[in-house]
Amino acid sequence: MNNLLWLLAIPLVTIFVLIFCNDKRQYRLSAAFGMGLQLLYSFYLVFRYTTERSSGNIEQMVFMHEYKWFDSLNIVFTTGIDAISLALVVLTAVVTFTGILVSWNMEKLPKEFFISLITLATGVFGFFITIDLFTMFLFYELAVIPMYILIGIWGSGKKEYAAMKLTLMLMGASALLLVGILGLYTYSSTDVNLLSFNILDIANANIPVDIQKFFFPMVFIGFGVLGALFPLHTWSPDGHSSAPTAVSMLHAGVLMKMGGYGCLRVAMYLLPEAAKELAWIFIILTTISIVYGAFGAIAQKDLKYINAYSSVSHCGLVLFAILMMNQTALNGSVLQMISHGLMTALFFALIGMIYERTHTRDIRLMGGLMKIMPFLGVCYMIAGFASLGLPGLSGFVAEINVFVGAFMHTDSFHRVATVIAVSSIVITAVYILRVIGALLLGPLDVEHEFETGDARWYERWANIILIVSIAAIGIAPLWLSDALIKSLQPIIQKLQ
């Protein structure tokens, strides 16, 4: 049962079942059942992982399996997880499941919708469980392409533009990434017959610094675009705001984490020398991302745009932390990935629900929603508080780790960057509180006939699952971060 291919098999079987379903009820039930099973399986994996570790297994990756694919090219599909990828797998399972719940009443082409959504999720799961660059790249692209269809068909606003922009920018990034990966492969060994895509093998190869410096920017930018690295973040606000609810959730919640994870696992871990030398460029860029995203969010009137810019800011924080290259910051970056994934999914889910009732996302046209939909209102507040880093919720744990880690660098460059980045907390508080004030409090805007009614049962469950996860990490972070720190050790050692 601890064969990680189950994580791919369950979604694939779900897709297969969906093909043969033929009414709306069957679609959503089979999708929810399949992804629910996936969620349970990911919890089971957590259990197996902890028992494995407590029984003294100190391998870097556990549950490793190798599947020979292209023998003559030494391409082996290798699966394996450590705490980082496991945490992201669980995050993906949670977000996918809640995404299905949120799309319970999908009217337009529900079958195709669920199939594309689960295909996307399959790509993400595959990305996190593989430890060879070939399949990692394959799953990266597999996760991006369904996005085009999902936004194009089920999106809103200028969806065709947004879908094309998003796809082309991410595929352009993957073009850079491909060159980087081929470079890593070419220099993974001095013996031409032993070239390998396996991350653990490449980590042992001593790639010359000059060559590292050539490929590091490609790999880092390649993944960084997915992580909304300034100035290549522009796909993200358009994409998020045009996408249907569940897709925004998956995209901001999970897909953008692939960027952070890739930067950490591939760019930093495999090209450490170049990372040390070139980090300053990207520290500047990510600092801009953080502050710029937050200011961008202040200026927006559309709820989805606000949240999209806030994602740019928060994902910038992930990359920022990764570039700080010490244990506390790296731990913070992974925590921030999880935390941001959960709370942004919650945000987008709530925005979708509110939009369904008010038919507008413009905050100037709304007000006093707390009076008619208290459940959603409270959930929105919790999401907001998590986002601005209230202690007790996951955002606080992540941010404190990131900033403390960043401040550990004693030189003035890092210090200045950190101070600028920290200022984003204040800006975040401004836009979050402003939105909460405008949206939930104040007099009820009577000009709009709101479709009254609070959350329905599936919406409640989606929100509850996400909030419980956020609170769990906020209240008991040590359990997670202990495991993370152990798994981060090999990466930190390379970066010292």
Place this chain on the structure above:
Amino acid sequence: MTTDQFFLMRHEILLVAVGVIVLVMDLMTTPATKHRIIPVAIVLFLINTIIGFLPIETGKIFGGMYRTDDITILMKNALNIGVFIIFLQSAEWLKNHEEKFNSYGAYFFIVIASLVGMDYLISSGDFLMFFIGTELATIPIAALVAIEKAKIKSSEAGVKLILSAALSSGITLFGISLIYGTTGSIYFAEVSKVFDGNSLQILAFIFIFAGVAFKISIVPFHLWTADVYEGAPINITSYLSVISKASAFFILIILLYKVFYVIPEIRNNILYATSILTMTIGNLFAIRQQNLKRFLAFSSIAQAGFVLLGIIGGTQIGFASVVYFLLIYVFSNLGAFGVVAAISNATGKENIDDYNGLYRTNPKLSLVMMLSLFSLAGIPPVAGFFGKFFLFMSAAKQGYFILVLIAVVNVTISLYYYLLVVKAMFINEQENPIERIDSDMYTKIGLAICAAGILAIGFFGTIFDFINSKAFGSM
């Protein structure tokens, strides 16, 4: 020469046999029963394709003029599969254009004749066989391109093809005569021994390269492509863009690896420049096309540019990845052409705009089209991804990282226009989309084979391993 040796040419002999049988049986039909030849021809060709896979000895005959080895046999089998799919896709078109044909036998015979030429081309061991093969492959096709006599575009295409083919043959012949003049031989094996790279020989190389580049439509020798592809009947277009191109690529590799390996710098520089030009110009023109046949024509030019990346290092893995890519390309391009043919046969519509809202009315056709386009664009998990990845990988292994970067940027550009078609089918809406099309059984089988090939080839790594074990590197 013994009989055994004679049967080394099994593929060609079988093809000729099938062609002659079809022609003779066609004589026995009357105008009322002439359509019966279609299933006969298809079944006979299927048998021929299956027999092609049976194991056979390899070797050379006619003093090295003709040679076979495992990889040529593999390539011939791939071409057979491609032509089989094209025959399946032609059935409906033939029935629709009944008035143009006194008999259908001629159509099948001409295609088979051209295929025989390509098989000889692939197997050629000297420049004479190479030249005869090229001519035999091209001239029959010009007749088919012009088969829609009443359509001015079709006649124009026929004339264009035959004129440019004649020009390219002339250029090739000039190159061959220079080779003969400087080395005293036309056999590949002997030429390569005395080939020392003096300037006349380099000129010869460039002429011969240009001649083959004409067939593959590598930029700047591509100008005939779009008009011919548009004017020709759609099945002939797919034949030109898949079968003809694949065989020309194959012989290009043989020439570069076996004859012109002495001048690697010149070879690589030419390949470097032409591949960048080919993929970029092919892509930029493809973006602007509205007619799907022209669109696929330019996209296939761009694809040719990617293939050159595999050849550039002269490695075994490059050879293998080109053959692997061509194998996948047969399925993906024929899938796309098959859908275009099915829709064109039923409605006569060939523009991208006409495809708006196609998914609502024809979901299966749209899905096959999407798979084919994704495979052409190189999107996982369909086979095209693996084909392209290995091409880039073989170039990267030789250190051509900048070239690979240019290529992947081009892949992104190509994705844009492939997505435009996907967008038309799935996202755009239209008041009167193309109504539901009920294609005949042949078309359905053809498209099913393509879809299965596109979906399956990538997952069986043994296919690549097999090709790789049969391939060889530059001398």
